[in-house]
Amino acid sequence: MVGSSSLFAASSAKRCVWAAALLILMGSAGCQSPPLKQPGSGGADGAEQKVVLTVWNDWTGQDPTSETMRGLLGKFQQDNPDVEVRQQSILRDAYRSRLKTMAAADELPDVFLIWPDSMTREFVRGGLIQPLDDMLNAHAGLEAGFMPHSFDSFTVDGGKYSVPLSMAPSSFVFYNQAIFNKYGVRVPQTWDELLAAIRIFNENGITPIALGNKSSWVAPSFIFSTLADRMTGTEWFRDVISQNGAKFTDPIFLKALHLLQELVAAKAFQDNFNYIDNMQMEQLYYRKQAAMFVGNGSAVANLIAGAPQDVQESTHLALLPQVPGGIGNPYSTSGVVGAGFAINSKLSGAQRQAAFKLIYALSGPDAQRSILDSNTLVSYRLDVDHSRAHPLFIELHQLMKSVTMLPAYETQLTTAAVEALNAGIQDVLKGGSPEDMARNLQTIQASTFGKFR
Template sequence: MKKPIVSVGIGVILLAVLAACGTNNDEGKEAGAEEKTQITLWHNFNGNDLRSLAMRSLIETFQINNPQIELKVEKFVSDGYRAKVMEAAKADNLPDVFVMWSGSMTSDFAQAGLIQPINELLGEYPEWRDGFMPGSLEAFTEGGNTYSAPMGLTPTSILYYNKSIFLEQKLTVPQTWEQLLDVIRKLNDKGIAPIALGNKAGWVAQSSIFSSLADRVTGTDWFMKAIAQEGAAYTDRVFVDALTYMQELAEAGAFQKGYANMDNLEMELLFARGEAAMMIDGGWALTNMAANATNEELRRIGATVLPSMPEGLGNSRSVSGVTGIGMGLSSKAQDERKEAALALIYAMSGPEAQRKTLESNQLVSYKIDLDRNKVSSIFAEVYELVTSVDFTPVYDVYLSSETAEVLNEGLKKLLAGTAEPEEVAASLQEAHVRSAEPARSE
């Protein structure tokens, strides 16, 4: 493999060589002219949070440093991005480079031949490859090939709380389910929204609350057996119990009015302004709040893990989490397009990109020291928290996209009081079996 083009210096050398070649032919082309290599890029770094700003800055720098590469960039809002990628995958029309997730998306796309490995890029930069935390690259590995490099570390179920509200109301941060319900009741009695939620897109309740809550009830081993349909099913009593606890939250009035019509960004800002006492959200909230909340608001925020569950089989000192996103490489990108695409992937996930990502208040799965002077106080607190807990599965990382959507819709109905736990469990089991049938028949 040729070394990817990642600097102005290399670009200048290439242009000079091509210019010299141009003067030796008689085709009437202007000396030094070069046909640009075009590659397409899709991403969801469309917001004004610090992480999105940092990623867009990396893209702009790449374009400046590589004038011989023409990027055709399409930006999408986060809530609709995953569906857009899945739609393109079904039509076999993925862009050359695109943000993708580890887990089921990587596995499904690799098995379908839609993406190609980046093994040669990792081999070209061994120090970069070896700088990732254990298990990080493995999250993007399928059949012995690695298809992307992690661009972040994403805990999805951190319990954020407003220190001022808890102090003023003389409340203790809940460590058990019973304590959580008691805090919810006392906050409602005072007219204070207990937990901020923005579940318009459906995934927040599943990824940020249910994935961790359910693991505390069922344990991780049960979930992995249910995924494989080997000795466990979603209609099992233990899973129905987990859904019942979610229903109990809604019935206790845990969430503010209008949560079903609010997105996660609005939810995070509502919490940061002190309009709710708690929020159960992922590590991505840190970069959004750092960009939009005041320093005073940020200093009022604390972070911990979700409470333990009664007779739960799972680890109560854990958070659901995932290696996060990486840049996928389309199998259709070949020759010069592949070289350019690999250069872009390195520019967006190499050591310098990892440093900029961390400084944008986004956790990374790369070994790098944190400069506390460049991040918010709550980010530093969460940084310490995630190094002291275990990670458990996020449901939509392991479920197929179709099955995850069934769970998202089921949780919406459960929280709205229009479905019972047993109904949601049965629908999920049916969808999971249906999604696995094509793979089993091959």
């Protein structure tokens, strides 16, 4: 462990206080103090036993990234028979809330996926995870292999608490060029052109933009984070995050919420958009029932794996257009480095070393190559093999060389504010009051900001 053990092996009572505070930020309460887990390094007779690691992830789907990561985990188990990995895959929609519930009960798994920025800071301030600097120092070339600033969102007070598994831009417009050509529609470059395209597609019985917001994070992550920046610009967002003079009740933010409602009023989305999930959303597009959908970088891998050949060949990528009166950069998308693995602060000895070995196996150079080859972007310095990569992934990779990555609402807001944002956007999409949503979001961000900074 970096530094003295007292820095990160805090008493169970102290962890419980911080964990309870963390859950209060999520709108719940409760805490227990179960016994600490013991490293699996030896039995009563002195015989060597397997080291046991409990591992949580969200690799539940059949998407290429999940399959690749499950394969890497399986290879680690084969290569390390002295380590028993007890892994649990949890649906993404439930993953974060379950993780925070376990944090409040002081029962976190040994190794688990964690998101960058606010979530990492809150877990660090709660004394729940420990830095990976010893592992990074032991593998001197690993950190140097990443692009500049790749570790920034996982760094707190100089310590690095995870290794990014991917690069996660979140807002691309996927469009079917054949459908656009059939109805004489140009790819929208402005808000007015987008509304015109929506009108033409509706007149011809085609859903303009497929949306699946049953899981309430989809619209905030894929659409609103970037749409809001188009209106407010990034500096306003940085100020409102830190509550430095800007507020979510500012007129410029309310305009972004009203633009979202303008899309609903124009019938940009199919009627059941709040009752299907993002995978069903993509299926609507695959079946040519929708001309567009807005998704993240991972949707490219999904499309390559699941869409019919003619849809793959007709699909291209664009960015959300600039908006009237907006001051944000139109050639940008919100996004972050992807999730990474963190280590429970309780781990020491053989368990800690096994956890380091596991994380290296899942995020080191060989793993980064496997992830890239699954048509998933990484922030590790690797070239795409154009002779093997799908043309759409090459298009994505080239686009990212010139697109600015904006800070994402879902990782910059406090976790309590993220929950308020997701619920609020879903309500706004149903016709709820943007003003009420903004007031609630402002109250929660103002009351929780700083507790874990």
